[in-house]
Structures are given as C-alpha cells and as structure tokens.
Amino acid sequence: MTRRSLARPATVLLAAALGAGVAVPVAAQTPDGLLQDRAAQVGDLYAWISPDQAGSVTIVTTWGGAHAPSEWATQAWFDPDLTYWIKVDNDGDGSAEITWSFTFTTRLDAPDSIWPTGFGQLPSTPPTVIQEVNVRRDDVLLITSQVPPPNIGPRTTPGYASMVANYLSILDPNSSTGRVFAGQRDDPMFGDLGALGDLLTNRSRANTHVVPTKKAKAQDTRSGMDTLAIAIQVPIGELTADGTVPSDVSAPGSTIGIWAGASRSGPGGDLVQVSRVGAPFIEQWFIPYGYKDAWRAGDPSTDADYEGWYLQPELASLLDQAYPKLPTPRTTDRTDLAQVLGRGIPGLTQTATEGVADQLRLNLAVPPTKKPNRLGVMGGDLAGYPNGRRPTDDVVDITLRMVGDGYGASFAELLGAVGVTAVDTRAARTLGDGCARNDAKAIKDFPYLGTPWDGVKGGRTHKVCPAK
Ligand SMILES: [Ca+2]
Ligand SMILES: [Ca+2]
Ligand SMILES: [Ca+2]
Incomplete structure (x- = not known):
C-alpha cells in the first residue's frame, strides 16, 4: 500500500457533500472554525438513568x-457573562420544550483581601470570592445555590x-424534586486524545x-485534570411531553433528545x-472547519442542512488513509x-422524523444497567451510548468503530433488524484509542463525577490507561 497524503482540499470535500444531493449551509463570511471563547466550550454532555435513582435522569x-x-485561581470559576443551558426536546421535532439555564453571580x-478564598484554616479571613448559580427552568427562577470552592x-x-x-x-x-450541582470535578472524559489528534x-x-x-501503552491524556461541571437530576415524569413515566421502549414518546x-x-x-453539544464528537469529527x-x-x-457531512464523513476516509491495512470503510451513503x-x-x-438533529437521545423506558458495558449498545448494553451517555461509556471507541464499519455483530444485527444497513468488519473492531477507563473513581451518588484533583498534590497526566 502506498503512503498517501492525509490532506484533502476543502473544495473536494464540499464537492463530495454537494454530490450527495443534500443542501449544505452557507458558511459564515469569515469563518475560522476556532472556538476562542474557552469558557463557553461545552466539554461533554452525559445523560443517563442511574441505578440508584431509577426514576430520574441525570x-x-x-x-x-x-x-x-x-490552575484553579484562573480556570475554576464559571463565567458570569455567560448563560449556560441544557435543552430537552420531548416530541421529536428538534426544538426544545424544556430549557434549564444557569447563570452565575460572583x-x-x-x-480588600488579596486572597481569592478564605476557606479552611485561617479563621481571620472570610471567603473572598463566592460564586452562586441561578437555576431557571424556562426562564422561571427555581433556586439560587452556592458553588463550592475548587x-x-x-x-x-x-x-x-x-x-x-x-x-x-x-x-x-416548589415540587421538592430533583437535584442540582455546579462546581469543579475530575474531568470524566477519558481517552488518548493526544495521540488521536496526531x-x-x-x-x-x-x-x-x-x-x-513503535507501539506503546495508551495514555489518558486527560488524566489528572479537573473541569467545571453542571449537573441536574430530574424525575422522568418532568421530562416527558405528557408527564408520564414511559414503560414501552418502542413507543415514540419514550425517547427524549438533549443538548x-x-x-x-x-x-x-x-x-x-x-x-452547543449533543452527541459526542459531532462537531469535532463531522462538521468541517468552515x-x-x-x-x-x-x-x-x-441540522438537516448538515446531513451531507454524516452521509459522507471525511473521518471514514481519514481512518482508511491512516490505517491502510484495515478494510476500507464506506465513505459515501x-x-x-x-x-x-x-x-x-x-x-x-x-426521535426526529425528518432530517438529522444533533441531540443526545435517551430512551426513558430502558432500565439502567448495574454493570455497564463501556461499549454501550455496541457491547450489548442497551442502557449505554448511543442510548444516552454514561460517564463510563467509551465514546471514542464506539464512534471510531461505527465510522470505520466495525459495528460488532450484535449492534449490526440490531440495526439490520430495523432496516439500517450497518457493516461489521471484524478487523475494524480494533479501532479506538486503546484507553478504556477514566482515571478517577466515580462517586456513588449524584453528581457521580469523581472528586477533583487538588492543587497541591495534583494528578498524574498522561497516565497509562487500562485497555479493557
Ligand atoms: Ca420539540
Ligand atoms: Ca479524569
Ligand atoms: Ca477508548
């Protein structure tokens, strides 16, 4: 196999997408594709039904x-000039019925103190900087809650x-339901994202x-890192269009879309x-820079405007070029x-009946799994990604295998049974990053994400991560 260039002119890609007969949106006049507004960046979105709170969605x-x-002094505060939000579509039209918004006041x-915090064991200083979160549902203020110090x-x-x-x-x-948390936690995203980027x-x-x-053990390039998290836990009946708790997996109202x-x-x-973020990696791996x-x-x-990028994903072609010994995945249709x-x-x-809509979809009638399989539906576990997303779901491996035509036998069969053509090439099941688990231990209950690493001890970065 000859070595090929991984670079392709954008015009080729655009022509390919146009060839699909799908409308492609007009790019902004001077798009740079770079999100310079770091505070506004949604890292990851997770939604799942936890076994310890089976009547609620987290x-x-x-x-x-x-x-x-x-770096807590400059990185671990929420931006008071941003409105952070979570939206839910419960009737499948791609538009939100429910919006929770979170604004922060400092x-x-x-x-008169030079020190940003007064927590801990210097009793003379009161806390200097205090952040509070104002939580609204559809613009109605529900609660104002304190953010913990980092x-x-x-x-x-x-x-x-x-x-x-x-x-x-x-x-x-008002209804004494649900829970909310906003503050620093261990970054739950795991993966050899450094190597994947290369x-x-x-x-x-x-x-x-x-x-x-030379091959080497995979490294979790996010290990030992913290992030800011906003988490809510909501009773299922407050999420559905008719206020009921769905029990029929195949009923159309059982699935909600979240972003x-x-x-x-x-x-x-x-x-x-x-x-905005719905399903993981859509922006990074499917939507071109322009x-x-x-x-x-x-x-x-x-999002129907973007369907061409799903139908002819550049990522499939890049995987083919990067791993020429693997069978060539389908790059069109x-x-x-x-x-x-x-x-x-x-x-x-x-959910959606027309076009694509980037949402994290969660079927509220599928009971939670006590011992989650990191490959989710691909691993025969219907309570995991792409049915919602748990922090333990290995969305890197799942996405790369789907794109690379390595669906695995049971996922391919499940899709085939509902009229979706999925290809399972055995060799393509090796696609992934070789990293299977987060470094920090999740805590047992809400908000589930592990304790943040402390600023003195720190955490180990680029930690070798388990392959299974
Ligand atoms: Ca809707
Ligand atoms: Ca972590
Ligand atoms: Ca992985």
Missing part, C-alpha cells in the same frame, strides 16, 4: 475544557471529598499506522449562542451514521 455537562488542578465578601489543597479545602454533599441543592423547591493515532497500535512508530450550550451577552444585551462557527450557533431543528447519530435508532432512540 444530565451532566462539563465546561471550559480541562484544567490542571493547580460575590466579593472581602474586597479543590485547592489540604489547608484551604480539607476533606474535599465529603464536602460536596453540602453543595447539592434541590432543583425545584493523525488518528492509536498509540497501542502505532506500528500499524501509515506513519508507523447543551452557552450563550454570551452581545451588544445591546441580546444573548448570542456560541456553543462550518463550525455556524454549527455552534445553530439549533438541532435546522452512510445512512447508518445519519440514522444512529442524527435521527436515532428506530425502536430504541429515534
């Missing part, structure tokens, strides 16, 4: 990227792990890459949407990806 979002624990209780170290924030319980609030005090390298199979290097993003106050005070700005400002109800990622799996997660 939705977790992470913000502002990962930060080193010692209070300076000791403006995990600074044993003198300032001793006993941090048990402290989190003091910062959980009831989401809706021409889709799987470090544990680097010898088989078109640019071969999250942030809006910034623009000139004149209007909110301008600057980011369209990312428009994508981030968009709404799932108009990928109705499987448009269906699974953009519309949902018929009978399991399908």
Whole structure:
C-alpha cells in the first residue's frame, strides 16, 4: 500500500457533500472554525438513568475544557457573562420544550483581601470570592445555590471529598424534586486524545499506522485534570411531553433528545449562542472547519442542512488513509451514521422524523444497567451510548468503530433488524484509542463525577490507561 497524503482540499470535500444531493449551509463570511471563547466550550454532555435513582435522569455537562488542578485561581470559576443551558426536546421535532439555564453571580465578601478564598484554616479571613448559580427552568427562577470552592489543597479545602454533599441543592423547591450541582470535578472524559489528534493515532497500535512508530501503552491524556461541571437530576415524569413515566421502549414518546450550550451577552444585551453539544464528537469529527462557527450557533431543528457531512464523513476516509491495512470503510451513503447519530435508532432512540438533529437521545423506558458495558449498545448494553451517555461509556471507541464499519455483530444485527444497513468488519473492531477507563473513581451518588484533583498534590497526566 502506498503512503498517501492525509490532506484533502476543502473544495473536494464540499464537492463530495454537494454530490450527495443534500443542501449544505452557507458558511459564515469569515469563518475560522476556532472556538476562542474557552469558557463557553461545552466539554461533554452525559445523560443517563442511574441505578440508584431509577426514576430520574441525570444530565451532566462539563465546561471550559480541562484544567490542571493547580490552575484553579484562573480556570475554576464559571463565567458570569455567560448563560449556560441544557435543552430537552420531548416530541421529536428538534426544538426544545424544556430549557434549564444557569447563570452565575460572583460575590466579593472581602474586597480588600488579596486572597481569592478564605476557606479552611485561617479563621481571620472570610471567603473572598463566592460564586452562586441561578437555576431557571424556562426562564422561571427555581433556586439560587452556592458553588463550592475548587479543590485547592489540604489547608484551604480539607476533606474535599465529603464536602460536596453540602453543595447539592434541590432543583425545584416548589415540587421538592430533583437535584442540582455546579462546581469543579475530575474531568470524566477519558481517552488518548493526544495521540488521536496526531493523525488518528492509536498509540497501542502505532506500528500499524501509515506513519508507523513503535507501539506503546495508551495514555489518558486527560488524566489528572479537573473541569467545571453542571449537573441536574430530574424525575422522568418532568421530562416527558405528557408527564408520564414511559414503560414501552418502542413507543415514540419514550425517547427524549438533549443538548447543551452557552450563550454570551452581545451588544445591546441580546444573548448570542456560541456553543452547543449533543452527541459526542459531532462537531469535532463531522462538521468541517468552515462550518463550525455556524454549527455552534445553530439549533438541532435546522441540522438537516448538515446531513451531507454524516452521509459522507471525511473521518471514514481519514481512518482508511491512516490505517491502510484495515478494510476500507464506506465513505459515501452512510445512512447508518445519519440514522444512529442524527435521527436515532428506530425502536430504541429515534426521535426526529425528518432530517438529522444533533441531540443526545435517551430512551426513558430502558432500565439502567448495574454493570455497564463501556461499549454501550455496541457491547450489548442497551442502557449505554448511543442510548444516552454514561460517564463510563467509551465514546471514542464506539464512534471510531461505527465510522470505520466495525459495528460488532450484535449492534449490526440490531440495526439490520430495523432496516439500517450497518457493516461489521471484524478487523475494524480494533479501532479506538486503546484507553478504556477514566482515571478517577466515580462517586456513588449524584453528581457521580469523581472528586477533583487538588492543587497541591495534583494528578498524574498522561497516565497509562487500562485497555479493557
Ligand atoms: Ca420539540
Ligand atoms: Ca479524569
Ligand atoms: Ca477508548
């Protein structure tokens, strides 16, 4: 196999997409595709039914990227000029019926102090900087709750792990239901994202890459890093269109679509949407640079414009070029990806009837699994991604295998039974990043994400991660 260039002119890609007969949105006049507004970046979106709260859905979002624990003074605060939000579509039209929004106020209780916090064991100083979160559902204020200080170290924030319980609030005090949390946690995203960014390298199979290097154990390049998280837990009956708790998996009203993003106050005070995330990796791996700005400002109800990028994913071609010894995945007519990622799996997660809509779809009638399989539906576990997303779901491996035509026998069979053509090439089941688990231990109950690494001890970055 000859070595080929991984670079392709954008015009070729655009022509390919246009050839699909699908409308492609007009890119902004000067798109750069770069999200410079770091605070507004949605890291990841998770939604699942936890076995310890089977009547509720937990939705977790992470913000502002990962930060080193010692960088808390500049990285571990929410931006008071942003409106962070989580939306739910419960009738399958791509538009939201429910919006929770989160705005933050920063209070300076000791403006004359040079020190940002007064927590811990210096009794003379009151906390200097206090953040509070105002939680609204459809613009109605539900609660104002305090944000914990970041995990600074044993003198300032001793006993941090048990402290989190003091910062959980009831989401809706009127009905005394649900819970909410906003603050620093371990970044739950795991993966050898550093190697993947280098021409889709799987470090544990680097010898088989078109640019071969010695293979090595995969590293979790997000290990030892913290992030900001906003989490809510909502009773299922408050999410459905008719207020009931669905029990029929195949009923159309059993699945909801979820997405999250942030809006910034623009000139004149209007909110301008600057980011959004539904299913993982759609923006990074499917939407080209010239369209990312428009994508981030968009709404799932108009995502049909982007269907061409699902049907002819550049990622399939890049995987083929990066791993020439693997069977060539289909690079056109990928109705499987448009269906699974953009519309949902018929009978399991399908919501939208027309076009694609980027949402994380969750079937509320599928009971939670006590011992989750990291490959979710691909691993025979119907309570995992792409049916919602649990923090333990290995969305890197799942996505790369779907795109690379390595669906696995049971997932391919499940899709075939509902009329979706999925290909399972045995060799393509090796696609992934060789990293199977997060470094921090999840806590047993809400908000589930692990305790943040403290600024003194720190965490180990690039930690070798388990392959299974
Ligand atoms: Ca709707
Ligand atoms: Ca982590
Ligand atoms: Ca992985």
